[in-house]
Amino acid sequence: MSETQAVEYESLIDEVSAALDAGDEARLRDLLSDQEPAEIALLLESFPQERRATLWRHTGAEADAETLLHMSQDAAEQLAEDIGIEAIVEAADQLDATEIAELVEVLPEEVTEDLLAAMDSLRREQVEAVLSFAEDTAGRLMHRDTVAVRADATLSVVQRYLARLPDVPDNTDQLMVVTRDKRFVGVLGVLDVLRHPPETLVESVMVTDVETVTPDRSEHEVAIVFRDHDLLSLPVVDDGGILLGRVVAEDVMDILQWETERAILAHAGLDEDEDLFAPIYPAARARALWLGINLLTALLASWVIGLFEATIDRIVALAVLMPIVASMGGIAGSQTLSLAIRGLALGQIAGSNTPWLLKKEVSIGLLNGLLWALIVGLVAGYWFEDVEIGTVIGAALVINMLVAGFSGLLIPLLLKRMKIDPALSGAVILTTVTDVVGFMSFLGLATVFLL
Amino acid sequence: MSETQAVEYESLIDEVSAALDAGDEARLRDLLSDQEPAEIALLLESFPQERRATLWRHTGAEADAETLLHMSQDAAEQLAEDIGIEAIVEAADQLDATEIAELVEVLPEEVTEDLLAAMDSLRREQVEAVLSFAEDTAGRLMHRDTVAVRADATLSVVQRYLARLPDVPDNTDQLMVVTRDKRFVGVLGVLDVLRHPPETLVESVMVTDVETVTPDRSEHEVAIVFRDHDLLSLPVVDDGGILLGRVVAEDVMDILQWETERAILAHAGLDEDEDLFAPIYPAARARALWLGINLLTALLASWVIGLFEATIDRIVALAVLMPIVASMGGIAGSQTLSLAIRGLALGQIAGSNTPWLLKKEVSIGLLNGLLWALIVGLVAGYWFEDVEIGTVIGAALVINMLVAGFSGLLIPLLLKRMKIDPALSGAVILTTVTDVVGFMSFLGLATVFLL
Numbered sequence: 001m002s003e004t005q006a007v008e009y010e011s012l013i014d015e016v017s018a019a020l021d022a023g024d025e026a027r028l029r030d031l032l033s034d035q036e037p038a039e040i041a042l043l044l045e046s047f048p049q050e051r052r053a054t055l056w057r058h059t060g061a062e063a064d065a066e067t068l069l070h071m072s073q074d075a076a077e078q079l080a081e082d083i084g085i086e087a088i089v090e091a092a093d094q095l096d097a098t099e100i101a102e103l104v105e106v107l108p109e110e111v112t113e114d115l116l117a118a119m120d121s122l123r124r125e126q127v128e129a130v131l132s133f134a135e136d137t138a139g140r141l142m143h144r145d146t147v148a149v150r151a152d153a154t155l156s157v158v159q160r161y162l163a164r165l166p167d168v169p170d171n172t173d174q175l176m177v178v179t180r181d182k183r184f185v186g187v188l189g190v191l192d193v194l195r196h197p198p199e200t201l202v203e204s205v206m207v208t209d210v211e212t213v214t215p216d217r218s219e220h221e222v223a224i225v226f227r228d229h230d231l232l233s234l235p236v237v238d239d240g241g242i243l244l245g246r247v248v249a250e251d252v253m254d255i256l257q258w259e260t261e262r263a264i265l266a267h268a269g270l271d272e273d274e275d276l277f278a279p280i281y282p283a284a285r286a287r288a289l290w291l292g293i294n295l296l297t298a299l300l301a302s303w304v305i306g307l308f309e310a311t312i313d314r315i316v317a318l319a320v321l322m323p324i325v326a327s328m329g330g331i332a333g334s335q336t337l338s339l340a341i342r343g344l345a346l347g348q349i350a351g352s353n354t355p356w357l358l359k360k361e362v363s364i365g366l367l368n369g370l371l372w373a374l375i376v377g378l379v380a381g382y383w384f385e386d387v388e389i390g391t392v393i394g395a396a397l398v399i400n401m402l403v404a405g406f407s408g409l410l411i412p413l414l415l416k417r418m419k420i421d422p423a424l425s426g427a428v429i430l431t432t433v434t435d436v437v438g439f440m441s442f443l444g445l446a447t448v449f450l451l
Numbered sequence: 452m453s454e455t456q457a458v459e460y461e462s463l464i465d466e467v468s469a470a471l472d473a474g475d476e477a478r479l480r481d482l483l484s485d486q487e488p489a490e491i492a493l494l495l496e497s498f499p500q501e502r503r504a505t506l507w508r509h510t511g512a513e514a515d516a517e518t519l520l521h522m523s524q525d526a527a528e529q530l531a532e533d534i535g536i537e538a539i540v541e542a543a544d545q546l547d548a549t550e551i552a553e554l555v556e557v558l559p560e561e562v563t564e565d566l567l568a569a570m571d572s573l574r575r576e577q578v579e580a581v582l583s584f585a586e587d588t589a590g591r592l593m594h595r596d597t598v599a600v601r602a603d604a605t606l607s608v609v610q611r612y613l614a615r616l617p618d619v620p621d622n623t624d625q626l627m628v629v630t631r632d633k634r635f636v637g638v639l640g641v642l643d644v645l646r647h648p649p650e651t652l653v654e655s656v657m658v659t660d661v662e663t664v665t666p667d668r669s670e671h672e673v674a675i676v677f678r679d680h681d682l683l684s685l686p687v688v689d690d691g692g693i694l695l696g697r698v699v700a701e702d703v704m705d706i707l708q709w710e711t712e713r714a715i716l717a718h719a720g721l722d723e724d725e726d727l728f729a730p731i732y733p734a735a736r737a738r739a740l741w742l743g744i745n746l747l748t749a750l751l752a753s754w755v756i757g758l759f760e761a762t763i764d765r766i767v768a769l770a771v772l773m774p775i776v777a778s779m780g781g782i783a784g785s786q787t788l789s790l791a792i793r794g795l796a797l798g799q800i801a802g803s804n805t806p807w808l809l810k811k812e813v814s815i816g817l818l819n820g821l822l823w824a825l826i827v828g829l830v831a832g833y834w835f836e837d838v839e840i841g842t843v844i845g846a847a848l849v850i851n852m853l854v855a856g857f858s859g860l861l862i863p864l865l866l867k868r869m870k871i872d873p874a875l876s877g878a879v880i881l882t883t884v885t886d887v888v889g890f891m892s893f894l895g896l897a898t899v900f901l902l
Contacts, residue, residue, distance in 0.1 A: 009798035017803035038679040046799040048807055162645050171683055172642055173624050190641050191623055194613045227708055228489040230701040232622055232683055249700045250681040256707035257678055261793055263714035264874070268782075268789035276794045277804070280811055284818040287786050291779060291819055295827065298778040305771045306834075312763075312770050319770035320757045323886070326774070327749040328742060331719075335738050338719035342712055343727045347460035348497040352468035353728070356499055360731055367735040368742055376746065383757075423715070435774070 009039075013046045020051065028058040035059075041070030044079065048277050053082035065091035069102050073273040074282075076106040085111050089118045097126035098143050098245075105135060138222050139215030141255075142236040142245035145169045148176040149202055151185050156198035158188070171250060173232040176243055177206045184235055184243040186210060212237045215244055219255045224347075226252045266423040269293070293428060301326070301435040308443035311451060317384045318446050321393055324380075326438035328372060329400035333430045336361045336408025341423050344416055358409055365405025369398040388450055396442035403437045404430075460490075464497045471502065479509040486510075492521030495530065499728045504533035516542035520553050524724040525733075527557040536562050540569045548577035549594050549696075556586060589673050590666030592706075593687040593696035596620045599627040600653055602636050607649035609639070622699055624683040628657045635686055635694040637661060663688045666695055670706045675798075677703045717874040720744070744879060752777070752886040759894035762902060768835045769897050772844055775831075777889030779823060780851035784881045787812045787859025792874050795867055809860055816856025820849040839901055847893035854888045855881075 012031065019027040032040065032055075040059050044052045044067070056079060059067065068076045068091070080088050088107070092100055092115055104112045104127070116124055126144070133139025147168060149158050158175070162168065174187040186208035196205050211225055212235045225234060226249060236244045261272040269290030275283075305312070305322070312319050343349045349357065373394035381390025411429050412422035463482065470478040483491065483506075491510050495503045495518070507530060510518065519527050519542070531539050539558070543551055543566055555563045555578070567575055577595070584590025598619060600609050609626070613619065625638040637659035647656050662676055663686045676685060677700060687695045712723040720741030726734070756763070756773070763770050794800045800808065824845035832841025862880050863873035 010801040013799070013801035014803045017801075036679045036681075042797060042799060046801065046804060048804075048811075159645050162642070163647070165646075168642055168646070171624065171681065173622065173683065190645065191613070191619055194610050194641065194644055195616075195619070196614070223704075227701075227704045228487045230487075230622065232624065232700060249683060249704070250678075253674075253678045253700070253703060253707060256704060256711065260707065260711040260714050260796075263711050264793045264796070265789045267718065268786045270786060270789060274790060276790050276799060277808070277811075280814045280818065283811070284815045287783070287815065288819055288822060290786065291782055291823055294782040295775070295779060295823060298775040299830065301774055301778075302771050305774070309767050309771060313767045316760050316764045316770075319763050319767075319773075320753050320760060322770075323752055323756070323774065323777070324746070324749045327752075328746060331742055331745040332738070335719045335721060335741065338716050338721060339725060339727050342715045345711075345715070346493060348464070348493065348727060350461040350464035350468075350497065352465045353497060353499075357728070360499075360728075360734070363731045364735045364738065367731065368739055371739060372742055372746060379750065 009042065009046070013043065016043060016055070017047070020047075020055065025058065028055075032059050037066035038070045040067045045071060045075050045275065045277060049075070049078050049082075049275070049279055052079050056083055065093075065095050065103070066099070068106065069095075069099060071106070072275055073106050074275045074278060075273075077108055078275075078278075080107050080111055085114050089115055096143065096145065097123065097130050098141070100127045101130035101140060104131065133215050136219045137215060138213045138217045138219070138236050138247055139244070141219060141222065141251055142215065142247050143169060144245040146176045146235075146243065146246050147172055148178045148182075148243065149188060151177050151179070151201070151203040151206065153202050154198065155193050155196055155200045155202065155205070158193055158202060159198065162193075171232070171248055176235060176246070177202055178243050182243055183241045184212065184237045187235065210235065213247070214239060220259070220345075222247055223252050223255045223259070263423065266421070267427045269424065269428075297428060297432040297435065300432060301439060304436050304439045305443065308439075308447060311443055311447045315389075315446065315450060317380075317386070317389055318443060321380055321389070322439055322442055324376060325393060325396045325400055325442045326435045328376070328397060329404045329434035329438045330431050332365060332368060332401045333404030333408040333434050334427060336365075336405050337412060337422075337426050337430050340409050340412040341426060344412060344422060349413070354413070358406070361405040361409045362402060363405075365401045365403075366398070369401030372401070373397040389446075392445045392449055393442060396438065396445055399441040400434060400438045404434050407433045460493065460497070464494065467494060467506070468498070471506065476509065479506075483510050488517035489521045491518045496522060496526050496726065496728060500526070500529050500533075500726070500730055503530050507534055516544070516546050516554070517550070519557065520546075520550060522557070523726055524557050525726045525729060526724075528559055529726075529729075531558050531562050536565050540566055547594065547596065548574065548581050549592070551578045552581035552591060555582065584666050587670045588666060589664045589668045589670070589687050589698055590695070592670060592673065592702055593666065593698050594620060595696040597627045597686075597694065597697050598623055599629045599633075599694065600639060602628050602630070602652070602654040602657065604653050605649065606644050606647055606651045606653065606656070609644055609653060610649065613644075622683070622701060627686060627694055627697070628653055629694050633694055634692045635663065635688045638686065661686070664698070665690060671710070671796075673698055674703050674706045674710070714874065717872070718878045720875065720879075748879060748883040748886065751883060752890060755887050755890045756894065759890075759898060762894055762898045766840075766897065766901055768831075768837070768840055769894060772831055772835075772840070773890055773893050775827060776844060776847045776851055776893045777886045779827075779848060780855045780885035780889045781882050783816060783819060783852045784855030784859040784885050785878060787816075787856050788863060788873075788877050788881050791860050791863040792877060795863060795873060800864070805864070809857070812856040812860045813853060814856075816852045816854075817849070820852030823852070824848040840897075843896045843900055844893060847889065847896055850892040851885060851889045855885050858884045 016031055019031060044055055047055060088111055092103060130140060174189045177185040177188055179185060186206040187210050188202055188206045192205045211229050213222055213225060215236050232249045234247045236246060238244055258272050265272055265274060274286065376397055377390040377394030380393045381387050407430055412426045415422040415426060467482055470482060495506055498506060539562055543554060581591060625640045628636040628639055630636060637657040638661050639653055639657045643656045662680050664673055664676060666687050666689065683700045685698045687697060689695055709723050716723055716725060725737065827848055828841040828845030831844045832838050858881055863877045866873040866877060
């Protein structure tokens with residue numbers, strides 16, 4: 001029994017690092033021997049890429065292939081290259097078809113071809129069957145190795161069958177009940193087999209009113225079904241009612257974890273495959289595009305300011321104050337945007353409640369706009385000893401915060417309708433709007449009323 | 452068997468809304484009758500607060516109490532007020548001690564007191580035992596109703612015991628093996644009871660090398676243990692080795708979901724309890740503080756610009772270009788910050804790899820700084836037909852992006868050491884740094900070299 005050491009990753013990293021520096025192989029093996037594949041994966045990803053292949057060689061052989069599945073795409077791809085194709089092919093031997101398909105998603109194409117070529121034809125067909133479903137769907141996620149029984153069997157037959165099976169998939173909480181032609185009928189809880197007399201028929205204890213999904217459902221939808229119905233496993237059934245496999249809770253926990261990572265990284269224009277310890281050049285390249293997109297929006301804002309050069313030339317205080325209007329609008333808009341992104345992810349925003357929501361967000365923009373306009377107006381008025389400048393900045397602030405509330409909601413709704421992920425591009429578009437409107441309204445009002 | 456309708460929340464919302472508008476109670480009952488508590492909770496949260504009490508009255512009575520547990524704090528609190536204390540007390544009757552403690556976290560204090568007063572003393576003691584653990588720990592999360600057996604029993608005894616139990620907790624995948632004095636010894640998979648001969652002793656099939664947690668571990672740590680070890684349940688054991696209860700996968704999925712919501716909302720200064728359909732005034736108030744904090748940082752940036760009023764007065768092009776330097780630094784910094792926040796959440800950043808990481812982030816800042824300095828310098832030089840202005844903005848950009856890489860990593864590390872959540876305040880502090888350094892370097896260099 002091991003008291004878990006989940007939060008002591010940081011000290012494990014330090015110890016492994018020290019052992020690696022000292023070349024102490026015995027200590028390394030000792031440190032890595034009882035780590036799970038997911039822990040080894042995280043450990044590998046906590047070292048610079050050039051040290052990972054060395055570390056890999058010190059991990060227990062059994063953990064090998066599964067470890068790759070827990071790594072991000074960039075990291076797994078690079079490691080596969082460093083440790084060589086033969087090692088991957090060998091490691092993949094312990095994986096089932098679903099896991100190999102997952103590996104194929106992650107590995108470079110050359111490696112994939114070698115991997116498929118090294119398999120016997122039955123296994124290759126199984127893997128290709130998994131790959132025939134689209135990425136990130138239930139079909140890719142499901143395991144085919146379900147334990148299935150017939151409705152007209154007795155529980156004692158089921159128990160004898162289970163006892164004779166050489167191997168039962170991990171975390172099997174329920175058995176699938178199917179007809180002779182594999183049509184899904186219901187599920188039989190493992191516990192129910194134990195709790196009823198042996199002569200009971202499966203059909204009299206099985207549950208038929210259960211959730212199922214078709215293989216084309218997205219990972220995200222599968223995760224929602226698990227959460228809402230407190231499931232440990234979920235049968236996957238095709239349109240004709242034939243049982244194809246089951247999705248298990250452990251995979252759903254991985255999906256939910258990736259969703260969190262995606263949420264943390266998306267608004268910086270990064271995806272969850274970004275490797276924290278990647279080498280400098282590829283990492284710099286991966287980030288450059290997002291900086292370029294941002295530069296275009298910054299240049300647009302500058303162009304707007306440029307339209308009012310003559311105004312600024314006469315009243316330099318405007319240059320000092322103008323970032324306030326843009327910045328407050330940006331923050332107010334991002335509050336609405338973040339709530340909208342969550343609401344869309346949860347499925348809360350429908351046609352019938354959008355008008356109410358829009359009214360609410362615009363009203364909040366107006367209320368907070370008025371509040372902060374008063375404060376900013378007073379501060380600016382005192383600072384430059386000019387009531388008119390205070391009035392103009394206050395008015396501009398109200399306009400920008402109204403627009404922020406409006407666009408903070410409408411931008412993500414429009415992006416979703418255009419099938420673009422609002423979590424990724426919503427913030428840039430919103431900032432462009434609040435910058436342009438902020439500078440335009442403040443400098444425009446100043447040009448009209450102060451010159 | 453019901454083909455799941457997870458993604459059709461939006462259309463369900465529209466249908467419920469139409470039925471509610473038409474006062475069609477039969478249709479409402481029909482729509483809501485086979486929804487799970489988690490689905491009803493989300494549905495309620497997709498309507499403005501004033502309509503929720505009406506909707507609540509149309510939900511099936513069984514779902515009631517659990518529904519409250521799936522709602523965000525603000526929403527649950529308001530609903531409790533609207534439907535009245537008696538309804539809550541009645542609904543809570545179906546909940547176990549762990550769930551009531553969860554409800555207590557969510558409800559206003561007056562309601563809690565009434566709730567506890569209405570219970571018999573045994574139940575109240577159980578609830579108070581749960582509440583004695585800190586919020587968001589394994590102790591709060593665990594369920595006490597574990598099924599425990601002795602190591603020296605035979606499997607047939609276990610099977611008879613299970614058959615006689617009036618009720619076995621949902622999703623029981625393994626039984627706890629304990630000594631006479633409740634000391635935790637190991638776990639016995641339900642499936643293993645079925646797969647071994649009835650005369651086998653528990654001790655010969657139980658697993659003793661299993662993960663356990665103490666009740667003081669945080670929810671986040673518990674979730675990590677589940678993910679890394681592919682668990683469906685996890686025993687909670689006190690320092691003396693006594694079994695206290697177990698955490699189940701369904702609760703971990705909820706935690707992971709909240710972590711995603713938190714990640715989406717944190718950088719806009721909102722928490723996951725923020726209610727999208729809250730009334731305007733409380734929502735505006737909840738957001739005002741964050742706007743105020745941002746105003747302070749914006750005023751600081753303005754003050755920096757103000758230091759260079761005389762410079763801007765002579766070269767107005769500086770006012771046009773200065774937002775570019777601040778904005779590019781902010782974006783570059785937020786890329787590093789987001790990666791650091793994820794790395795800290797995963798436990799990837801340790802003492803031994805921080806220097807390498809800092810070197811990497813600063814180098815990326817330098818590389819991308821040089822790249823974009825060249826481009827921005829050329830654009831600015833052409834635009835204002837002034838090579839010197841192009842040179843100055845390029846130099847300022849390099850400085851700001853270097854600082855962005857450096858502070859994007861160090862700010863979250865420092866915040867974590869100060870026990871402040873970097874996901875919440877990291878972005879504001881970083882933007883303050885990149886704004887101040889951006890304006891200071893650009894206008895400062897311009898003052899020295901261009902005047």
